[in-house]
Amino acid sequence: MDPSPHPLSQFVLKMHSRCDLACDHCYVFEHADQSWRGRPKVISDAVLDITAERIAEHARTHRLDTVHVVLHGGEPLLAGRARLRRAAEGLRSALAGVCGLDLRIHTNGVTLDEKFCDLFAEFDIKIGVSLDGDRAANDLHRRYRDGRSSHDRVLRAISLLRQPRYRHLFAGILCTIDLRNDPDTVYSALAALSPPRIDFLLPHATWDDPPPRPSASATAYGDWLLRIFDRWTADGRPMGVRVLDSVLRTLRGASSLTESLGLAPVELAVIETDGALELADSLKTAYDGAPATGMRVQANSLDEMATHPGIVARQRGLEGLSDTCRACPVVRSCGGGLYAHRYRTGSGANGFMNPSVFCADLKQLILGIRDRETQKMSMPPSLRNGAHLDELASGFGGHEAVELLARHELTVNRELLAAVWHEVPHSATGTAAWETLTVLDAEAPGSVDAVLAHPYLRPWALRSLGGDEEAGPIAMRGVAELAAAALVRAGRPGTVTVPAHSGVLRLPTLGALKVGDAAEGQVTGNNDDGFAVRVGSREHRIGHKQGADPSWLDRHLFELPDWTIALEDTDPWRDVHGYAVQPRLSDAAAEKWHSRLKAAWEWIRRELPAYAPGLATGLSVVTPLRAGVSGADISSAARDAFGAVAVARPDAPETLACLLVHEFQHVKLGALLDLTDLYDPTCEQLFYAPWRPDPRPLEGLLQGTYAHIAVVDFWRARHRTTDGAEARAAEAQFARWREQTAEAVDTLAASGALTEEGERFVTAMGETLASRLTAPLSPDALTEARRAATDHKRRTAS
Template structure:
């Protein structure tokens, strides 16, 4: 694959934790191209693979043919939600949805040869994963207004049609469901149950009076005229629990009730204003990069009060544009979470475009935000996201009207800036940086230094430095001197 060329100007903008519209669009196009190539690789692997359940190869061909029909249909959003630039048809919208990425990787993992030959369980799981293409194709065709009739399978009593909703079957287990679509209406038929009729509507979700049907939901776009933001609590591949590794300390995915959705909507409603307070570019990058929200359960908070809950958020490299998060309690928290996590999204996409360093996976670097040693790439990711947060809260502090909000923002800025200052030597001193990686890290340093033009009040700075010193002392007692830091 030939990646697009990233200009020095774009690299410098990303080094400032920013990104102009052209730079962000380049990252998006590259990630979309990679997704389509992964899908091509999956189809080729299915054609060539011996490890396939009976009939799986022919069914994959049929499902892909239905997707191709949907791809030739009217652009997504005609008469309804505007189409985002990365998805011009219902089929592209489905295939480029973030949570298709984990599904493709799951299928490719299942198709790899393994020592000792395939087990019956592995073949069964692979067949189940490959069958998800049928649900994707049906959802795309329904959105495109194409009449069709297919037989799908509800796994463990649930049939999920991405962007439309999910059907809970009358019987448990793996249940065949016939799906017939015509004139914007789907009929879902199963044995020993009344037919469920679903009305396909513009935007996100399809609606039915049947209690067995649960529609997909979305939040309004961050700005007027931009697409709805899927709040995806239905997709079977949305969490690390589905056959993949655990990601950081994330809790598992959760299903929202009406009260939960209202609370998400309340926090989301004010998020754009807070993002704008921290810089118009923060709002612009959220609009450009964020494609769906995946609700996570509130993780328990460690400490003496076990009744309290903490919060968590994360991204998955293979799910470009997805934010996995427990419910942010306030718009300010939501905005800070977006700033933090979208830096990981940007940096991962940048790393796919060019090689920033040759460092290995050895975990030996000190990061004030983690109790454990970090590999070089993990340190780079952490510095990048914390530098963006320091910038964000400095801008919020300079623009805040209420003294309490101003002091809170200065406190957060001072903490993040002090953390970055303590971690930067581990990046700068590395001999493993490439030429462009060195320019990128130098830009991080320059961005950090420019923040000194508008320093936080001295009290906040002193407390932040004392905090980082205490964390470093504890870390050194546990792990010894960190790479890139002098012995003391």
Template sequence: MTTRIPLPLTQFVVKMHSRCDLACDHCYVYEHADSSWRARPKVIGDEILTRAAERLGEHAVAHRLTAIRVVLHGGEPLLAGPDRLRRAARTLRAALPSGCALDLRIHTNGVLLSRAFCDLFAETGIKVGISLDGDKAANDRHRRYADGRSSHPQVLRAVALLREPAYRHLYAGLLCTIDVENDPVRVYRALAELDPPAVDFLLPHATWDEPPKRPAGQGDTPYADWLLAVHGLWEADGRPFAVRTFESVHRTLRGFSSLTESLGLEPSDLAVLETDGTFEQADSLKTAYDGAPATGLNVFDHSLDDLARHPGIAARQSGLPGLSPTCRSCPVVRSCGGGLYAHRYRSDDGGGGFDHPSVYCGDLMTLINGIAAHGSPVVVPAQGGEPVVPAALTPPQLDELARGYGGADTVRALTRSQLALTRAMLAAAWDASGQGRAEAWSLLAELDVAAPAAVDAVLAHPYARAWAARRLAGDLGTDLGPLAALAAAAAVRAGRGDAVAVPVRGGWLHLPTLGRIAAPAGEAVVTGLAGGFSVRAADGSVRTTLDEPLRRIRLAPGWTVSLEDVDPLRDSHDHAVSERLSTGELLDWTGALREAGELLGRDLPGYADGMRAGLTTVTPLRPGPAGRDISSAARQAFGAVGIARPATAPTLALLLAHEFQHVKLGAVLDLLDLYDRSDDTLYLAPWRPDPRPLEGLLQGTYAHLAVTEYWGTRSLAYDGLPGEAADRARREFALWRQYTAEAVERLAESGSLTSAGLRFADGMRETVTPWLAVPLPPAAEQAAARARQERAMA
């Protein structure tokens, strides 16, 4: 027998109890074609649990798995009792190697959930998912006791327990089986009121033999229409919780992996252990025919490698080649993936029972096209129908940004939207490249499922999308090496043993977010290992350490920035970047940045919180002409600012705040239009002699809100005190408050601002107007007037 398997298994359903205390009429275990449950023991035995844990441990060691997910299931798993559940958790955890994490969950109908169970789950690290189909009317349509009583009050009581502060960390989410006769708005609102971290909306299991109900008058795609109605509400609410179906469509449309086996082309890696110790395929197959999930394998006689080689498991891992000809030629196949495997079944086709499109084929196409038609990002309609607020931001957050500020939560919302944009741009650039470096792209997609935090950390690096931006702008001279470097950095962070070849440029192998290694020309193979990495260069030499690691500086508690002087894509600014800093230069930067961080917290507290959340990278630039400070924010590098270190820390603080204003506004402009982009008029900015496009005026005005407040705060601090520093603060404050106020009015009067742009102008005016009322000595006003006159005559 061959020892090679198509793909290791990493997700397992363990049946703790094979009976249920409810009689849901849509249950695939008891109400569909398969009847194997009748012959199985009610409760899983200790010997089976012990052997299953050993099998999991063997599989994790053999395939160097870093994580395994186990869902304790049924029937109703709480019927197994607390002692057996505790034993299962401890046995499973003890069997896994030290480098493999156990994501342990339980899925329950909730009616038996108690404080004692919650204490047990807190003790053993078990997260809890609850089945709930909506409000009472929706839930009672199917989820009742055998005598017809409603289970809804008991389920609400269970969810209320999980929402208590002591148990909130256990709350994994809600699972809702769709019934198109239930009102989607009422269902969504009922679930949203329970503040879930996630909701899974599931299509009811059906096949071509037993198709789903399609009520008269609801059209040809009622399930898509139902889900699209929920999707619209979810987007309008700012995506308040995770929904795997919607997120999977968004991800697959951008070229990334799905989060559910119901969509996408990623191979399934799930198996089921029944209470009698037999291994089965996915439970959903019970809806096809009696015995459909059976494998003939058991936990005592067969390993998980044996199970992974089973033809049924392999069929669910075959991707695009395993789909029907109709599916393979479909334009949305990479998002749909043929739908859930069980939903393809038809018995009257001469033997190829699953070689069909999903019985929900039309619904899936309508759903995917409907979500795609929203575009990314989606904009929420206002009362009169005009788009004004991006779904990534709440209205209060948008108003906060309009006033020039933006706290930590608001900037984190911008960060999430920028991460999504980076993914989309990388996918588009790779797709347009002729799809070279497929191994690097495939690895990124795989790690996005297996180690999403590693991928997010790399893609959140400000210069991660610089390559994609250049490719999409028509610079086809850039090759795919940076994509391979991103995949390699993610592999190192994941530490799973993945390997990828990366080109060496200019004698250096660069790993974004980590640093660089000296290497001979050619390609080097980077392998991410637990706790480290190895790099095999073209000459056969092997390295396991970085020659020049990325340096990080702690500016303040909770705020650390990277001092980026090695990334070859950092030359995204309008000024030349510095080479690798010497030790002395690094010490100078460290002291200046730390002092600047303290000054920002003191002098610009309304800006500092957002900067702590979003300013992650400072790129040293080469010094400019004597007496001129140099700084920059690159449009495609969210989170980074470029600065030539100025003479003093206060000036550095001002430059950091100024440039981060550009960073924030750039992210807002990626979400919605603030002005008519067809306006090619040039506008005079009060602080510049040359006219600027409207976006230039908008960017400058927004940045100078922070400049005005910086000098205003320092002027107030010097109130009544003499000296050159005090005089300068008053003079600069008088100058910049007037410049900024004039620029706000010039923007408002341009006639080219959208409703959202006018909202921004109102917010900026609201911020700058109080500063105009602050009294200053006549000498300061006169000095500022002279400076304005000299600038106008320049």
């Protein structure tokens, strides 16, 4: 049997097939498929063992980086701690040395206690809890069989997960929408619990059994979610909201976070308590037997499961959608909606070749979010006298504050692109590309923005405006590259001729094609979810099902929890960081980066959580640097490359975490300085900087001080999370940098060159450091810190 082009990487493992609640909207027990009645209540050890073996075999065959397993039900806690331990131990053992394991459990929470949490902490099992809002909202559906409310018990479970020792296990809240519930009230009730993420779920329904619409509005669910979006945005987007984040991501051309939106292939299988291999649980709402495949984990491999027609049908992208969906302007965000929601008895492709029963709602939601974001883009952001300035000045900055910076930087990039077009002589190729870019900017602005936000657009634009003899060809080549990349991202028909350079045809944000001696190539979009590049008589088909083109250098794009990050190793304009960049990485080297970034990001989210939201919003590219001969850590942020940092990959994930947050401080402050003046630019005085061997101009000291707030917090976290000699060394570093960074703040404040906003900014920096200065430390650490500071000043003075 031919292997699937999309191996399975996500598994739902049914630990128990019954539940201690009787939720009347549950698709497992209350909808069309009733197969639960004939299944064992508890999964057996034998099924657990063979499941772990099958997953490991599949992961090894396809060289998966990580597999994601959700322990599910019914209610999985009913399986008991011993059985849950057996599942975790079996999966961990089978996958050891094969790939990473992302293990989660989804529970109604009513029996969650400390003993369960201790078990889950032992195996790092993340916990998602179902809750539909306040008591009134939750009790519309989530009750015991005798009618008792489950609300208090669920709140007790979430309170347990909010304790410091278990907080890292809390994955979020799942809330099923009921239009009878006020969205603001539901949002307030859930947001008050400080979850890391909320999943607002459309109730499962089909064309045969449509969703309830008390208002008789065809867009009531979309309108309900838009009210959530407005409230969430007004609050500064304090937590992830999967459906809303997914719409925002797909509008920017990125992947969705949920199978209910977007065109990404679904790579999910369900293992029932009896070992049956089934399709997604949501299909239980379509008809009795809809998820069944006839396969069993005891007899069938996961490679066989991956080629089942029900899996393949959800991996065809646009080709797998109805004509109505393919013609829809929001199809790349909507993706046709959840597969189960398309079902109608008697229609084509086994009843699923239809738009979603929530079609009008999804369109309303996506267009509503797009219009709101477009309106925000058209409004010049201001941070003056606002909470966002104070938030950034403290050293942090969440999603909303960093998004304001990103929007302004995008505006600057657009202005630079316009300047290039108006000031550089045009070629015929450049003119045709510009016309395509203009049309796309009107019809698919999100795709254009995704390309124009590329961190290395500005170095190209500044070189194009430099006036040397190469500026014209560089400018026109860049315009064609941008237009072609936007065309591909938009999935629109058309062709753009792109000049090549040094044997490579570059598509910013996508990758590059090796073209040898060819002078140009013709990039054509809208080809079965891929695109084509014709170079002479040869056509390269990129992203198509027949396999990878060896000439195509795909961008290394990693989807980490709440953060999408790309390794940039093909863009010629990335060489702006003051250090030698790495050439194209091998697959093995890229995978090492992936592993190290994943571990570093987990450390940041766990130990430096105040830095994580802003970093995830504003840092999109890491450029690998060559390692230095001395073995010292190397990293850099370029003033004209917002959204990127450059790093020589260190051995320790914690070190990479430090370099990332440190350099992203420079990225944030550079963007803020593009937006507002914090100091008098005519100041020529040089100032002592505790981290440099030479005096620094005022902006250099400001940049270094701001970056070292993150360094202080890094060493504080290292001191807290290590022991022995390592903890003592971290304590000394924390002691040194908190005092010397606070001293640098005093130097800035006394400079006499700060603007009113600059004084406010530096004051806020000082307040953050003052809170660090009160932490008790050992006399040895303080003595070592002061000795190091004195030595540095003496060396600098000499």
